[in-house]
Amino acid sequence: MLRSKIIATGSYTPERILANSDLEKIVDTSDEWITERTGIRERRIARKSEATSDLAYEASKNALKQAGLKAKDIDLIIVATVTGDMPVPSTACILQDKLDAKMAAAFDINAACSGFIYALSVADAYIKNGMHKRILVVGAEILTKFTDWEDRTTCILFGDGAGAAILEATDGERGIISTKIHSDGSMWNLLHTPGGGSKHPTSKETINKKLHFIKMKGNETFKVAVRTLESLVVETLRENKLKPSQLSLLIPHQANLRIIQATANRLGLPMDKVVVNLERYGNTSAASVPIALDEAVRTGRIKEDDYILLEAFGGGLTWASALIKW
Ligand code: COA
Numbered sequence: 001m002l003r004s005k006i007i008a009t010g011s012y013t014p015e016r017i018l019a020n021s022d023l024e025k026i027v028d029t030s031d032e033w034i035t036e037r038t039g040i041r042e043r044r045i046a047r048k049s050e051a052t053s054d055l056a057y058e059a060s061k062n063a064l065k066q067a068g069l070k071a072k073d074i075d076l077i078i079v080a081t082v083t084g085d086m087p088v089p090s091t092a093c094i095l096q097d098k099l100d101a102k103m104a105a106a107f108d109i110n111a112a113c114s115g116f117i118y119a120l121s122v123a124d125a126y127i128k129n130g131m132h133k134r135i136l137v138v139g140a141e142i143l144t145k146f147t148d149w150e151d152r153t154t155c156i157l158f159g160d161g162a163g164a165a166i167l168e169a170t171d172g173e174r175g176i177i178s179t180k181i182h183s184d185g186s187m188w189n190l191l192h193t194p195g196g197g198s199k200h201p202t203s204k205e206t207i208n209k210k211l212h213f214i215k216m217k218g219n220e221t222f223k224v225a226v227r228t229l230e231s232l233v234v235e236t237l238r239e240n241k242l243k244p245s246q247l248s249l250l251i252p253h254q255a256n257l258r259i260i261q262a263t264a265n266r267l268g269l270p271m272d273k274v275v276v277n278l279e280r281y282g283n284t285s286a287a288s289v290p291i292a293l294d295e296a297v298r299t300g301r302i303k304e305d306d307y308i309l310l311e312a313f314g315g316g317l318t319w320a321s322a323l324i325k326w
Pocket of ligand 1: 028029030033034037038113152153156191217218219220221222225255256259283285313314315
């Protein structure tokens, strides 16, 4: 059976660290509040000169190195991001140029925090129908350039980073078993960046009104996220006739430790079977799942034949899962 297999992963996070104690000096907050409510202790901040494609480039180089491949071996690049370098062209095209991946078609996907899993599902379908053989899938974000540093309800949450995975066509039982993607556009305004698009093109007014920054109704989003992710992971396992005890690792989107714990509890999974790194990176949107996946691979937490479940929830609203036999 033709499947797509993740043959290598890579990630990159900027060097500069912003700790909760630094945020105490910027807005009316405390390390205690942030840690208790979110689990986040610090996050990485990109340099002024760095664009999202630069982070994506570093993560992709690491993945190519792990795979022992050259960029010209890749025939498609998909970048999931909501903080691309510019509206046109796609960040994937800029990444293609930086990598000199001449043989690859390239496009972006916007599914906010679920973007990497959405991109995986597209890549998986292209590989299964024979259109592409080797695909680079990247989740990359510089959220901190779209963050309102005067809004304590959002600025404590976000960080920058990138993660990448290389998928290859393979015969056999191992690889991506299933992907599920969902959306509910009726709740688009729970999490959005209103300015800079065709609805509110950039003007002095949009800037004065801070419409170019990310807005989130955190508490409402939290409730929908918990409810939705709990049923998503249960359904994903049920449809694939797997018991939670057969899962080796859950790799969730890193938005809030309480959301992650609720999802793990619903499956009866002990936390040592859950990858958590948000204390170091915060919420990096589309980058969070591939960074966590890469850390799990590099620290030896994933072994051959393990069942791994990826899941994410984000603006759109969107939510998605991917079940993998490693
Ligand atoms: N420091 C101190 N107090 C803060 C604060 C901060 N940084 N941010 C908000 N507060 C205050 C609020 O003003 C509120 O005060 P009040 O009770 O006097 O009105 C109180 O803390 C509780 O706020 P609330 O928004 O209800 O907190 P919460 O428990 O929902 O936690 C989030 C806030 C943002 C951490 C949480 O809602 C969350 O993680 N949301 C979902 C994120 C997510 O999954 N997004 C989708 C994927 S990206």
